[in-house]
Amino acid sequence: MDTFKLTWNITETIQDWLVSIMSENAANITAMVLVAIIYLTLFAVAGLYLVLLERRVAAWFQLRLGPNRVGFQGLLQTMADALKLVSKELTGTVKADKFLYNLAPYFVIVTSLMALAVFPFTKGFQAFDINIGVFFLIAISSIGVIGILLGGWSSNNKFALIGAMRSGVQTISYELSIGLSLLTMVLMTGTLQLSEIVEVQKSGWLIVQGHIPAIIAFMVYMIAGTAETNRAPFDMVEAESELGAGFHTEYSGMKFAYFFLAEFINMFIIACIATTVFFGAWLSPFGITESIPWLGVFWFLLKAFVLVFLMMWFRWTFPRLRIDQLLTLEWKYLLPINLVNIMIMAFLVWQNLIIKF
Amino acid sequence: MGYFSNIYKGIKSLLTGMGVTGKYFLNSRKGAITQQYPDNLDTLKMFDRFRGEVIMPHDENNEHACTGCQKCEIACPNGTIEIIWDRGIDEATGKKKKKIDQFVYHLSMCTMCGLCIDACPTQAIVWGQNFENSVYDRTQLTRVLNKPGSKVRAGVED
Ligand code: SF4
Ligand code: SF4
Numbered sequence: 001m002d003t004f005k006l007t008w009n010i011t012e013t014i015q016d017w018l019v020s021i022m023s024e025n026a027a028n029i030t031a032m033v034l035v036a037i038i039y040l041t042l043f044a045v046a047g048l049y050l051v052l053l054e055r056r057v058a059a060w061f062q063l064r065l066g067p068n069r070v071g072f073q074g075l076l077q078t079m080a081d082a083l084k085l086v087s088k089e090l091t092g093t094v095k096a097d098k099f100l101y102n103l104a105p106y107f108v109i110v111t112s113l114m115a116l117a118v119f120p121f122t123k124g125f126q127a128f129d130i131n132i133g134v135f136f137l138i139a140i141s142s143i144g145v146i147g148i149l150l151g152g153w154s155s156n157n158k159f160a161l162i163g164a165m166r167s168g169v170q171t172i173s174y175e176l177s178i179g180l181s182l183l184t185m186v187l188m189t190g191t192l193q194l195s196e197i198v199e200v201q202k203s204g205w206l207i208v209q210g211h212i213p214a215i216i217a218f219m220v221y222m223i224a225g226t227a228e229t230n231r232a233p234f235d236m237v238e239a240e241s242e243l244g245a246g247f248h249t250e251y252s253g254m255k256f257a258y259f260f261l262a263e264f265i266n267m268f269i270i271a272c273i274a275t276t277v278f279f280g281a282w283l284s285p286f287g288i289t290e291s292i293p294w295l296g297v298f299w300f301l302l303k304a305f306v307l308v309f310l311m312m313w314f315r316w317t318f319p320r321l322r323i324d325q326l327l328t329l330e331w332k333y334l335l336p337i338n339l340v341n342i343m344i345m346a347f348l349v350w351q352n353l354i355i356k357f
Numbered sequence: 358m359g360y361f362s363n364i365y366k367g368i369k370s371l372l373t374g375m376g377v378t379g380k381y382f383l384n385s386r387k388g389a390i391t392q393q394y395p396d397n398l399d400t401l402k403m404f405d406r407f408r409g410e411v412i413m414p415h416d417e418n419n420e421h422a423c424t425g426c427q428k429c430e431i432a433c434p435n436g437t438i439e440i441i442w443d444r445g446i447d448e449a450t451g452k453k454k455k456k457i458d459q460f461v462y463h464l465s466m467c468t469m470c471g472l473c474i475d476a477c478p479t480q481a482i483v484w485g486q487n488f489e490n491s492v493y494d495r496t497q498l499t500r501v502l503n504k505p506g507s508k509v510r511a512g513v514e515d
Contacts, residue, residue, distance in 0.1 A: 317371075
């Protein structure tokens, strides 16, 4: 059972306890199911409450109040929305490619869920500590676009098709920037394993260690990350004023909700990657809570939510770009900046000019 | 050089925009413009410039300022106003004079454009603040703005 060893560090104590009451194989399977349930719950709750957060934050940015009726301060609002969506009829078009049409939402949601597994929420709370973590994240995050393309194409609707095409253009372009900016940081750490990247940051968060090029990489990453999740100001995929609802025009009820949730989880994932790679994941500032490792979850989520808030701030500040502006930004600005930046970083690492405490 | 100044300008406008929304974000809970209707029915205050419906104010003597010139009827782009007029004897001079019989206002057709109010030479019609206009029968949306027995205020025609 050596191959499964990787999974265990999340719940080592539970694992030991399980082994003590049942056979090793049964314990392994039970532990896996437990981990899956924990993550699914996390996923659902995070998704729902990110939606609520988005609505409240958007309201505050526009001097409105936002949902505050259902439950205390509107806390049950998204639950009610979810119930409503579950109870809605699943419609579809007659001439749609039924198989792909039904498959698409799962593609999108499963990829988001897979990405969540590798984050080190705190020491030992990591479902899957793979040694190519960063690579895995980049690879996984580009599968989501296949779901969007499938959904758009199989809907047999021109708005959906245009939305899907735009998504393809957008995601494939910005994937480059994400990859390169993360690569800049990998140059410093010399490892792709997320837990080791955190280990390196014990002598200063990478954004401090790498100073100028790290800050540039972070800015590029945030811009590209916002574009990658198809959020405003890069929401040409949905562009409701031009395309109806873009690639998910034909989806209803829960299938629509999957796309919707996936967008919010993706935003959270982008923030989590940034937290891990730039801001020391679960490490507390100046190691103030180093002796209580479970507090790491708090620090991790705090950092992630600050970044999520930053992305919401972008969204409610800027108008949507045009498709040519989007491509200009990526190919003429972000990509060259990134390439130069990666050379600066290589030089700094070579000359050992990075800051360490 | 345009390339780098573009980057600079881009970042600068980004930060300016975020400053504006950031300020809103911090102030929103103090000065949110949302009204908690219908919880605040007692304290609900509409704004002066709010265009609810066209009304014709009458003073305490049941007099209004409408002379029946029909400028508002002509100004209205969609025939919302119908003025039914007649000629009566003016008490002061004993001459025949035009006066309104009924000022009919079809709220259901009104686009709240305000052209009638701009056109009126005597400010006989103004904006009302009422916005709860839903009714079960649309004939209720056809209103006669001049009150029964009202007449034009003395002096407005001079
Ligand atoms: S506000 Fe415009 S539409 Fe309404 S009655 Fe006056 S002129 Fe006609
Ligand atoms: S409301 Fe004003 S514009 Fe219309 S008929 Fe009366 S005086 Fe003339």
